[in-house]
Amino acid sequence: MPVEIPKDNWPGAVRTITLGATAAEGGSRRQVVTVGGAKSLPFLHFEAIHPYRPVIALEIRDRRPDDWSPLLIKTWQEVVDDPASWAQAGEKLGVDLIQLTLSLTKADGSSNTPANAVNVVKAVLAATGLPLLVFGPGQAEVDNELLVAVAEATKGERLVLGICEDKNYRTIVAAALANGHLVSARTPMDVNLAKQLNILIKDMGMPLDRILMDPTTGALGYGIEYGYSVMERLRLAALQGDTMTQFPMIVTPGFEAWKTKEAKVGEGVPAEWGDWEARAIHWESLTTIALLESGADIVVLRHPESIRRIQAAIQELMTQAEPA
Numbered sequence: 001m002p003v004e005i006p007k008d009n010w011p012g013a014v015r016t017i018t019l020g021a022t023a024a025e026g027g028s029r030r031q032v033v034t035v036g037g038a039k040s041l042p043f044l045h046f047e048a049i050h051p052y053r054p055v056i057a058l059e060i061r062d063r064r065p066d067d068w069s070p071l072l073i074k075t076w077q078e079v080v081d082d083p084a085s086w087a088q089a090g091e092k093l094g095v096d097l098i099q100l101t102l103s104l105t106k107a108d109g110s111s112n113t114p115a116n117a118v119n120v121v122k123a124v125l126a127a128t129g130l131p132l133l134v135f136g137p138g139q140a141e142v143d144n145e146l147l148v149a150v151a152e153a154t155k156g157e158r159l160v161l162g163i164c165e166d167k168n169y170r171t172i173v174a175a176a177l178a179n180g181h182l183v184s185a186r187t188p189m190d191v192n193l194a195k196q197l198n199i200l201i202k203d204m205g206m207p208l209d210r211i212l213m214d215p216t217t218g219a220l221g222y223g224i225e226y227g228y229s230v231m232e233r234l235r236l237a238a239l240q241g242d243t244m245t246q247f248p249m250i251v252t253p254g255f256e257a258w259k260t261k262e263a264k265v266g267e268g269v270p271a272e273w274g275d276w277e278a279r280a281i282h283w284e285s286l287t288t289i290a291l292l293e294s295g296a297d298i299v300v301l302r303h304p305e306s307i308r309r310i311q312a313a314i315q316e317l318m319t320q321a322e323p324a
């Protein structure tokens with residue numbers, strides 16, 4: 001006797017958003033990336049077709065990172081000194097997007113400048129045909145200074161500018177509006193705060209198809225349960241028809257996983273923890289898988305092996321089983 005699987009029929013859907021612009025669209029990208037469009041919870045293919053798979057962004061820096069694990073520096077080798085080469089290495093791995101994070105200082109220790117930020121972004125754009133996300137160093141005044149210059153210098157490229165937070169969203173959103181870019185809106189792990197920031201950005205006139213939502217999360221063993229719950233509730237609200245939660249979600253499991261003790265520390269730990277590099281890669285990979293299952297549309301990763309694993313996982317998760 002056949003088993004009838006119960007199905008939910010949701011009234012809402014996640015918005016479809018396109019990152020990047022080709023030459024015909026006023027940009028210079030060889031390809032664009034579209035995310036969103038889900039009409040059911042993640043990977044429930046029996047309920048609704050998922051038109052776009054989750055995508056992977058590689059995080060790179062505008063100079064050699066001071067705060068990254070030596071395992072990551074060893075893996076990427078000399079490309080960490082040249083963001084253009086780093087972006088090309090990521091493209092060869094098959095990532096979908098490049099996320100360039102700007103630093104507070106240049107390699108010589110002097111303060112970063114808008115001119116330097118623009119030069120680095122232009123070099124990365126010239127080196128790769130993938131859509132680009134550009135995030136500031138995380139200090140509101142510096143973020144505003146650097147990102148406004150970047151936005152103006154790359155008009156029409158449909159970059160994603162970030163990170164928009166409650167204390168600095170106005171300047172970044174205005175720059176994105178004036179120059180045809182998208183924004184990434186980040187809030188602490190809270191459904192209402194995420195919705196509130198989305199409303200504030202919308203009220204500035206930002207089209208809803210140019211907003212990504214970053215609800216933040218913890219790594220495996222470091223608050224991921226709460227982050228998972230918040231993302232799940234945001235996705236449920238979107239499917240139930242709440243227009244201010246119907247944005248694709250971007251999360252940064254690479255950043256979260258590589259700051260944990262299990263990934264950062266290789267000495268003075270119990271032997272049962274096993275090989276340091278294997279453990280760190282597991283931490284990033286397992287964190288990412290959990291976030292994909294909670295509704296992430298864009299995951300930002302750091303290690304090449306984690307990227308390969310998540311590529312395979314996404315392919316498997318997006319494969320629809322043939323009916324029995």
